[in-house]
Amino acid sequence: MTIEHASVEIARKPWGRLDLRPWSSIDAATDPVGELWLERTDKSAPNPALLLKLLFTSQPLSIQVHPNDAFARSIGLPNGKTEAWYILSALPGARIALGLNRHLTPQELRAAIRDGSIADLVQWRPVAQGDVIFVPGGTIHAIGADIVLAEIQQRSDTTFRLFDFGRHRELHEDSVVAASEAGPPPTQPPPRRLTDARLVLVASSHFVFERIDLQANSHWGLQTDREAWILVIEGEGRIGRANATVGDAIFMESDSAGIDVGSSGMSILIAYPGPDPVASFLQDRSERMTKPTDALSGSEIIEVLT
Numbered sequence: 442m443t444i445e446h447a448s449v450e451i452a453r454k455p456w457g458r459l460d461l462r463p464w465s466s467i468d469a470a471t472d473p474v475g476e477l478w479l480e481r482t483d484k485s486a487p488n489p490a491l492l493l494k495l496l497f498t499s500q501p502l503s504i505q506v507h508p509n510d511a512f513a514r515s516i517g518l519p520n521g522k523t524e525a526w527y528i529l530s531a532l533p534g535a536r537i538a539l540g541l542n543r544h545l546t547p548q549e550l551r552a553a554i555r556d557g558s559i560a561d562l563v564q565w566r567p568v569a570q571g572d573v574i575f576v577p578g579g580t581i582h583a584i585g586a587d588i589v590l591a592e593i594q595q596r597s598d599t600t601f602r603l604f605d606f607g608r609h610r611e612l613h614e615d616s617v618v619a620a621s622e623a624g625p626p627p628t629q630p631p632p633r634r635l636t637d638a639r640l641v642l643v644a645s646s647h648f649v650f651e652r653i654d655l656q657a658n659s660h661w662g663l664q665t666d667r668e669a670w671i672l673v674i675e676g677e678g679r680i681g682r683a684n685a686t687v688g689d690a691i692f693m694e695s696d697s698a699g700i701d702v703g704s705s706g707m708s709i710l711i712a713y714p715g716p717d718p719v720a721s722f723l724q725d726r727s728e729r730m731t732k733p734t735d736a737l738s739g740s741e742i743i744e745v746l747t
Contacts, residue, residue, distance in 0.1 A: 509578030524594035540626030
């Protein structure tokens, strides 16, 4: 039984940002931060199956692909990397790429990687705040500039690059050809309203990803029989004994917690292992909830050298 205010690990990237507000007060100084990894505070605990990140882009990331479970296991890895993105903010003209415009043969894919034409063969699409994108393992994809997003993923950092926008990092032609579904992306079902408060963004075999919108000054209960990541994206409140505001994350596992919502309401993203939404996950306790007294301290911050 666990409820923790998540620690924050910093990953500095050339495509990142110096200003992370309002999602974090971390001062990036002159070294851009590309990712914040939200992790267990208890470093002796086993790693959760899912990893929650915040990404901040000022330049496009590489065009890349992650392996699915079958390919990952064929090369000795425990699992692949399926992920989903929730767009927290995006400037006009911001875009992502998902899949290809048409199916390519292995020979065509190799040629497109070698001559750089793959950048024109991916399906670029505009994005705006509130969009959700599901990226199954094996899907060629990219995140463009001027985006802040929350990413939930299988715990894996295996990435094969096809194109790097002039940054001259290694490309992984053979692995890309072996691991990718070199064609259009699978159809993504639209978000599904589960209750007035709960919107299911993605329901997959690897995780369920929801947005939950809670009214001002309301009281709720969370009950989970598995791990769950919670990220506050609007407003503020109290989750268990943790005061939580925009950018704060909470990890729960096989536990229950009360939520006391602040005067401006609160919206959270929550992710937990799939495949199906848990109907009893959230209970309205506005008539009988009492507030706890002791608050947990804020997040620990750790630098990640990448």
